[in-house]
Amino acid sequence: MAWWDIDPFWPLLIISQLSGFGVVGIMTYWIMEYKKGQFSWGKHDGGTISYHAFMFTLGMVFLFGEAMLLFPVPKRLHLRSHFWRKVMHGCTQSMAIIFSIVGLKAIFLAKKEGGHHEFYSIHSWVGMASAMLFFLQQGVAIFFYVFSKFFGLSKFFGPRFMIRFTSMHTFFGYVLFAMAIASCLTGMDRWIAIFVPDYSLRPTPTLLGDIYALMMMLYGVVVTYLTTRPPTLKKKKSTHHKKLANGDRGEEEKGLQPEKEDKQLNDNDHELTPMKKGDAENNI
Template sequence: MKRDDAGERVYVPIWLFTLYELASALPTVLIVYWTWSYRGGLAWNGSEQHFNWHPVLMVTGLIYFTSQSLLAFRLLPCSKATKKALHVLLHLCSGTCAVIGLVAVLEFHRRNGHSDFHSLHSWCGLITLALFTLQFLLGFCAFLFPGFRMERRTSFRPIHSVLGLGVFSLAIVTSLIGINEKIQFINLASHEDEEMSLENVLANSVGLIILFIFCLVFAILSRKRYKALSQRQGELLLP
């Protein structure tokens, strides 16, 4: 077990920590591979390669960075202040990726004369981003704004935890819908419905890994024995 600079143990087993870290990076790696090997790479010129920024940035931001942020207080062997700073920084990275990813797909639609927000994926995406923004603003005010009273912070902490996991869950669902929608478009365009291509296998594998990441995050966050000692004692920490 590791200890932070205050002598506090990190209770997540090393095998689970390693499994999560490897799994969490894999969807981004595979999405980038999918983009370069099957979809022509990345560009910002209104082409299909312009659209490719959307899945790359959304998976990187809302899956990788968000999951890392959610688990910062479980996995990192450092002080509470450092954990809080990393928690906020990782959320900022997530939000930045999500905003650029949204701009990418909107700009792609604009340049090609496509309509916006007509699919289930786009609706779920908008709800996810709206709740993500609300969660970030509420958390910033509650835990970083000096005028917020301590008892209110303490009472808000469980709400913040549940809302954070809920936003992450919605991001998982939105990603899976988006992957399925994209592969259906590809199959219709290439008339490959009758035979599963290697691209289909890759896309489905990314979806399963994303679902596996959610299971790991949920398991780590839901087990009380994985909490740091100060969290067990009721001190003000973000989970």
């Protein structure tokens, strides 16, 4: 077996999980070790914004990617029920929505605590666009995939519309996944610029932020590949000699098959053709 015949799905899946959990772990460690206030809600000590970074990393990136993987992984485990795959996908995305809402609430509260109400940075614009489009995407998906089924509205759309909608839903899902990763990367860069005063000395928080960015990009690339990769080609077991033998045998079978079919047809015609009156009298 050549190395290119090995199926890379499961090794890449392990890499995606290690990088995904690593991103969440690095964010948690960064907040606990280097962020003033750590995790605190509404105490005016700078800890509220920590929930914003953690919730968006967990919801908009990690859970988003895990929801995407819930289609190819069960299929590889021979769980053929597409309905339950969609149910698990929808539940995971719903959890991502809840975490994202908490993250948005945290940033608005942190802005209010600090006396800043403006959103002027690239991170703010990309993050707000990602969150709003993500909520819109999930709302439209819930309407067409859930409410239209339970309330009998799917008959008004037709199967062709649902096929096109599913294609658009998948496409915009990848777009939003990329936007969410871009939002988290710009957010980490902004955090380092604000909370790490000696940035030029390359302290440990800066290095952790760089590792966080690289692992998040790795997670996004691997998840995208696993959910869009073409099916693995099956290895051909027959040799050249067997192909020739099968070809000769096939030609012989092809040469004999018409005669056999003609014989069967002649027999059937003989059995099914009614006899004429004169022939019947002669036979008697």
